[in-house]
Amino acid sequence: MGITRKQVSTCTCKQDIKGITTKMAEETEEKPKNFHEMELDDRILKAVAKLGWQVPTLIQERAIPLLLEGKDVLVRARTGSGKTAAFSIPVIQKILNFKETAKHQEIKALVLAPTKELCHQICSVIKDLTIKCSREVRCVDIAPQVDLSVQKPLLVEKPDIVIGTPSRTLQHLKANNLKLKKSLELLVIDEADLVFSFGYEEEVKEIMLFLPKIYQAILASATLSEDVKSLKSLVLHNPVILKLEEPDLAPASQLTHYHLYAEEMDKATILYALLKLHLIRGKTIVFVNTVDKCYKIKLYLEQFGIPTCVLNSELPATIRCHSVNQFNQGIYDIIVASDEKALEKPGNESVASDGKKSKRRKDKESGVSRGIDFQFVANVINFDFPLDVQSYIHRAGRTARGNNQGSVLSFVSIKEKDLLDSVEKRLQQGQEDVSVFKSYQFKLDEVDAFKYRAKDAWRAVTRIAVREARLKEIKLEIFNSQKLKSYFEDNPNDLQVLRHDKALHTVKIQQHLSDVPEYIVPPSLKSLAGIAKRGKRKREHYRPSDSSTAKYQLKKSNPLLSMEFDGFDKKKKKK
Template identity: 70%
Template sequence: MAEEDFKPCNFHEMELDDRILKAIAKLGWVEPTAIQEKAIPILLEGKDVLIRGRTGSGKTGAFSIPVIQRILNSKQSSKEQGTKALILAPSKELCQQIYNNILELTIKCSREVQCVDLSPQIEIAAQRPLLVERPDIVVATPMRALAHLRAKNLNLKNSLEILVIDEADLVFSFGYEDEIKEVFKPRHQRTYLPRVYQATLASATLSEDVLSLKKLVLHNPVILKLQEPELAPASQLSHYHLAAEENDKAVILYALLKLHLVRGKSIIFVNTVDRCYKLKLFLEQFAIPTCVLNSELPAAIRCLSVNQFNQGVYDIIIASDENALDEPHAVKQLGKKGKRRKDKESGVARGIDFQFVSNIINFDFPPDVNSYIHRVGRTARGTNQGTALSFVSIKERPLMEEVENHLRDGYAQEEKVIQELITMRAYQFKLEEVEGFRYRARDAWRAVTRIAVREARLKEIKQEIMNCEKLKHYNCEHNPRDLLSLRHDKALHTVRLQAHLANVPDYIVPPTLKSVAGISRTRKRHFNRTSGAAGTSKARAHYQAKRSNPLACMEFTGLKKKRK
């Protein structure tokens, strides 16, 4: 589609139902994003569409709003209740996110439009009652949808009008190729779907897998590909790199977090599950609470962790961005070769709507360009500002240069971007200035042995499985406050804790940082007392108000004057 074919319009100019407009207003969506502005009118016309937009561009709203509008329109003439829309997504977390988004958009028409999420990993028979009344919208992973189609719990042959596949570039890499091919057989061979329906593919990239799905699912589609980089512009998202070898990463992270040089909600990415727990146990010794997110945890717990993070229950998540999320078809071998059981329907780096994330910290540098883009895409969503800080060792330097070249090529399409903003700026950090932190960090890092990590993994999984069982019999809607008791940032206590490590004595803080971190002689005692629970302290609220810009104080070296 050419740019001149579109005329700018607002939500109220798209001929949407008043009930949808009220829900949009309640969500605080002042105006549609670029992809929503272009996709919604085309989808309302009934055309097949391939939506390509960077993460955080509003693709979920772009296909959800037309789905709801089409269902409300069909309600006026249809005589029988039936499932009109099927939305497929590669992970349980993304399914629940789409489901929640639809619930928010149908809050004013919940009686007319019913939606169910089939992604939770429970018995197929237990979900059968959800489908008896033929809900208007069904959200599921391809595996769960096919299981219900085979069991004849879900009947789409005579009722389906709209089909959506979100994060289409991940569907095959998550191991759903066989399921997709069985569901989407040629028109004359179809068992589960009608011959004619409207289809939509939404994706952050136009990979070979997406093009294969396009041939399989879409018919004469409109391709919407915005002329924009894969990440937010440089004026909105700042990229930094910090030279750090393996022995220095833990020291630097400890100093950044304990001195509050990193402000706001943060996601720390590592490459393996073991690294998740090693880093959690390390920070636990300094009374820095963190939540772990990986594919070994039950889906209900992962979704609850994301929701509580979005609600501000805790500020730091340590997420493992495993090979299953980056290497095509890598998930298929996990069940055969992997020693530990992982959930192939899990995904942290892609699609999940982490809200108001200020910082992404790559403790382990991503293995490739796509992984970097998807990690960093968790911040600077919508119109929010964000910062990405990557620890880079000498061995990882070529990977960083590859990412930097890719970002430069993407941003070069924007004439307004200044050339100097395109590069990943160096984070000015003199390690010798925090030498006092090194001794503490070195001992704490060594204390986290392989045995401690293994015990922490087992303890965490057992505890979360117990919590998951509680959630099955718990009414979350009527008791939202009680869910806070199921916090996921509690200490695991597989490493001996020393109480004095929770405090930061004044003598180990470099003089150039005392004013930045808000430490003075009169405030020393109060800072030590509040540093372990800074997320809820008045002191941290004061510091955040004083330095609200995420990572604003990163270039602290050489400061001569106190900030006013």
């Protein structure tokens, strides 16, 4: 992880967060604890072993014993450091302890998170950790936006752990579906720095009125912002603060940053060439700034036979979670995500790509660049450069998680250069002599043949095509809706009307675009791509040869290292 055990500081709430200087020198010499040394239940240890977690991360090693002792804890660690398991394991352990003397089934733990995706993810982690004690510890996610009456039977059974967004939890509390006043023992707020920024301040304050006076509280956050300080004073009682003194992102040995100056049409051409020639290996997230651009990129890449899925705040939570699961399972290697939170203006109105206010309904409880656990992401591509430093950090945090390697490639237009400079200044952290971003050398004139194809495909994705793609998605959502399934069974004619509605004017797919003929690949890339001596073989959909695969095995420690085309300079060397 690039973090030494001397870089953790612990303090009580009597100390100001900015003044944390405790080095815990007496603890630095101690041997790191393993899971089996934390007095955890055997059922939890078996689940941990099944998940393949050999040793706890640094934050897990420090947080779990403190939480098992019953202390309120504020955990600050960057995304991907294992915060979810750091609070989930002790919550499960304490519930198992309660079960030994409990006479009645009661709700013991409430977990609040700012987005529906994060609630779904936390629930999945807890279910994985309780696989050997699923009868003893039950967990329910109430974040999905269904009718309250649908979830009421689940809460009547009093599950041990309830997970939800603040607004959804408050709705159930007011409806008297959720009663916590006498039973709650544990309160967890994950991604605490986003709770207030998502507009949940009033909801959290109201939720506190429904809780008992005494309970153990846990706050987990990636930053220690002013909002977190406010939440700390509201929720925690005499807490211990665990702060990992670490940079915002993984070190340079683990995460590499590239930048490339290009305008929009050139961005599209380069993206097409990189993906179609398989010069980028592994799972990739392509970030854009607007929902329209999200669909435009998807429709653009589909014309070249490049399968992708999309993720944005207009999609229902079930579809968003399904897309993330498909990406994590390897069904899709490329996901196009819109991180439009930075574009929001007061009054919950957002700005579209043409500068006009968008009237589309976005899900307030959605999150793309924060919280979601995209697994084994090798590359992040910023097609649109993020509009602030924090957005860049959160996007880059989707890769190089745990001990995995990762790379970030940012396309930068002339207008976005100032944003790049501000990000680099922040990431340098006082090391002005060290350049964070490596210049990615790509000679656009080498792929002129790709550019002609890219222009035609890009222009084919009109505003109407984007709108029709969204309508098509809504229709599919209607067909798959469980709530409407019984209605369509009783009214089959209505379903037929929907199925035989006018044809959607989506982008026309031309089969020949999915092939990459040898003659359009520049000589400098043929050897790199493994098609240097294909001769007069029948033209086919390009796949890298075994020799090129072996070459990339040498560079797999850095997924985007293959993007530095050494072949471009071969002509000069021969001369």
